Amino acid sequence: MLDVARRAGVTKQTVSNVVRGRQVVSAETRAKVEAAIAELGYTPNMVARGLATGSTMTVGFLVPTIAHPFYSEVVEEVESLLEESGYHLLLATTRGDGERARRHLSSLSSRSVDALLVAGDFDLGEHADVLRAKGVPVALCAWEIDPPPSLPVVTIDYEEAGFLAGRHLRELGHERVAVFADLPAHRVRLDGMRRAFALDGLSVPEDRIFPVHGASLETAYEAVEHALPLFGAAGRLPTAVITSTDAIALGVMQALRDRGLRVPQDVSVVGIDDIPQAAHAHPTLTTVALPKRRMARQATALLLAAIAGEPLSGADSSLLSPEIVSRASTTPVRPAAARAR
Amino acid sequence: MLDVARRAGVTKQTVSNVVRGRQVVSAETRAKVEAAIAELGYTPNMVARGLATGSTMTVGFLVPTIAHPFYSEVVEEVESLLEESGYHLLLATTRGDGERARRHLSSLSSRSVDALLVAGDFDLGEHADVLRAKGVPVALCAWEIDPPPSLPVVTIDYEEAGFLAGRHLRELGHERVAVFADLPAHRVRLDGMRRAFALDGLSVPEDRIFPVHGASLETAYEAVEHALPLFGAAGRLPTAVITSTDAIALGVMQALRDRGLRVPQDVSVVGIDDIPQAAHAHPTLTTVALPKRRMARQATALLLAAIAGEPLSGADSSLLSPEIVSRASTTPVRPAAARAR
DNA sequence: CTGAAAGCGCTTACAG
DNA sequence: CTGAAAGCGCTTACAG
Numbered sequence: 001m002l003d004v005a006r007r008a009g010v011t012k013q014t015v016s017n018v019v020r021g022r023q024v025v026s027a028e029t030r031a032k033v034e035a036a037i038a039e040l041g042y043t044p045n046m047v048a049r050g051l052a053t054g055s056t057m058t059v060g061f062l063v064p065t066i067a068h069p070f071y072s073e074v075v076e077e078v079e080s081l082l083e084e085s086g087y088h089l090l091l092a093t094t095r096g097d098g099e100r101a102r103r104h105l106s107s108l109s110s111r112s113v114d115a116l117l118v119a120g121d122f123d124l125g126e127h128a129d130v131l132r133a134k135g136v137p138v139a140l141c142a143w144e145i146d147p148p149p150s151l152p153v154v155t156i157d158y159e160e161a162g163f164l165a166g167r168h169l170r171e172l173g174h175e176r177v178a179v180f181a182d183l184p185a186h187r188v189r190l191d192g193m194r195r196a197f198a199l200d201g202l203s204v205p206e207d208r209i210f211p212v213h214g215a216s217l218e219t220a221y222e223a224v225e226h227a228l229p230l231f232g233a234a235g236r237l238p239t240a241v242i243t244s245t246d247a248i249a250l251g252v253m254q255a256l257r258d259r260g261l262r263v264p265q266d267v268s269v270v271g272i273d274d275i276p277q278a279a280h281a282h283p284t285l286t287t288v289a290l291p292k293r294r295m296a297r298q299a300t301a302l303l304l305a306a307i308a309g310e311p312l313s314g315a316d317s318s319l320l321s322p323e324i325v326s327r328a329s330t331t332p333v334r335p336a337a338a339r340a341r
Numbered sequence: 342m343l344d345v346a347r348r349a350g351v352t353k354q355t356v357s358n359v360v361r362g363r364q365v366v367s368a369e370t371r372a373k374v375e376a377a378i379a380e381l382g383y384t385p386n387m388v389a390r391g392l393a394t395g396s397t398m399t400v401g402f403l404v405p406t407i408a409h410p411f412y413s414e415v416v417e418e419v420e421s422l423l424e425e426s427g428y429h430l431l432l433a434t435t436r437g438d439g440e441r442a443r444r445h446l447s448s449l450s451s452r453s454v455d456a457l458l459v460a461g462d463f464d465l466g467e468h469a470d471v472l473r474a475k476g477v478p479v480a481l482c483a484w485e486i487d488p489p490p491s492l493p494v495v496t497i498d499y500e501e502a503g504f505l506a507g508r509h510l511r512e513l514g515h516e517r518v519a520v521f522a523d524l525p526a527h528r529v530r531l532d533g534m535r536r537a538f539a540l541d542g543l544s545v546p547e548d549r550i551f552p553v554h555g556a557s558l559e560t561a562y563e564a565v566e567h568a569l570p571l572f573g574a575a576g577r578l579p580t581a582v583i584t585s586t587d588a589i590a591l592g593v594m595q596a597l598r599d600r601g602l603r604v605p606q607d608v609s610v611v612g613i614d615d616i617p618q619a620a621h622a623h624p625t626l627t628t629v630a631l632p633k634r635r636m637a638r639q640a641t642a643l644l645l646a647a648i649a650g651e652p653l654s655g656a657d658s659s660l661l662s663p664e665i666v667s668r669a670s671t672t673p674v675r676p677a678a679a680r681a682r
Numbered sequence: 683c684t685g686a687a688a689g690c691g692c693t694t695a696c697a698g
Numbered sequence: 699c700t701g702a703a704a705g706c707g708c709t710t711a712c713a714g
Contacts, residue, residue: 001691010700011701012692013693013694013702014700024700041471041474043447043475044451045392045690045692046452047388048693051386051388051391051690051691051705051707051708052691052693052706058431058452065417067414067417067617069408072407076407076408076434079434091420091430091431111387111398111429112388134384217618221623258623280559280562282562342708343707351684351685352684353707354685354710357708357710361709365684366683366684385707385708386708389707392691393689393707394690394708394709395690
């Protein structure tokens, strides 16, 4: 920078003004400085600027994984918005490891990110307070269970998601359903499903609820293979399957088809999430769309506002409503006789 | 830091030594300093350290997207290795937009990342030289077409991947195949497929090569719907389909099944990539596994070595070999008569 | 093993 | 609109 200043015959303060685009420098000297910059191939040292201004133009994002479509989309959206605002994304993953999460949390804060977004459920412990004490704005998102009350959390109404899935099936007349859910992680969704049935005086028996570990297509497939024999005769089959994620739903659909059962003619299937594949499955999957991009936008905007000086509090939390997306995998229930045919 | 020093009754240089774990401080004063750190809740300012040392402990990674399983895995692997080495990941996406890529490239370099990894094909232009001139190590990975010769590139032998897919089908006796490929992006893979058939004096006619834009499951499905009528009678169907990615292969399998064709009894299908879903598809998908995690590890290791002082050059480039993963979607060709049955 | 000084490359007031 | 000074919070030699 000093080199540039000397070459342009000005002081480095003037160079600084030119670089940052401040309008306090004459067009003439600006041109000289810009020429010097070009000749010398100067690029400003953002670390030094960061030290001087206290801002690194970087936002940290801690996510469980990016290997899942849900989080990929959220990360993509956050990165997009940050880029539009001139910010960078420092990404860290927890892999469901609380220890790793805490390590990242402390190292991200001491790296002086301007703000920090934390997704997924793990015990924040004392770190939330440490971060707040350091003055770096922190927000939470995609928090399904027990968010710390002191931090702003932009998340989705997962209970409502379960409810909408259940209500959709109820509106189609389904009474006898089976549930395949990643439990206990998705128990809030299950609560919602139950509420939808309870509204009509129906209940979902415990022995119709099948846990699917990890919510993957593969484990779901296996869970169905395990569950089907338990139903006995075809007439005893559920008329619909409700799942806690689209990945599970896709696995269920494949398993049903491989068993000679047609979706939705024999069994309706509904998922939760609305991952890209849901619209491309055959049949296309009816699901409850979780507004992940909206969540990402809102959380990012909150953080950006906080960086700009707006105070942040638990009052900035918001709960986004999911929406049912009706596609081809669900259909009105038919009498057992017709199904048995 | 000065506060800590005063409270511990030492100078800030001593505090610095304690923080960085240097063994030049007595256990006694170390304890005093650590107590002061704990009481004051001091965390070192890494930006200041970065300015003083010239290292930010951050590696930038520029990828086309993270919404695709291929890149998700690569990013996850890179992040893992960086974390193990105490480095952070600054992630930026190009979305196939060269302008956006170049913008990120220059802003990442001026943000003073310690090293930069760039994935995917786009015109690096003059930026490669700018980065090298700045002294920040740059490496390329997952570079399918025309990597700049001056930069080290850790990539996969995509031509070989196409060849292995083709040879696999040849070994099963298939002669009449159709190709569904994302062209021109995957033309190198197509070259490899052709080479496998040429080895036996066979060729893949142009009218059996179907472009699939974007390599998605959906577009592949549509491409098959469009292509099938062109084959006329069942006896004229290809005995196998070779695709340039697993996503395409999955779409092809679904489209075939929805048309009443059995995989692999009527048509064998082979993919390229080995995304997680390939192993969970029904039937499980035979594919050519691209060693993406190995590529990620090697590229990251290269960069870490470069940060440590090892000079980097085009000579550090390496080309990783893919491997065929034989699963259930391919089977030996049967006489047309048997298939027509 | 510890203390005083200079410097990393910027920005921020503050005079001219 | 431009110039000289101080400071951001560390680290790096260099004396003691």
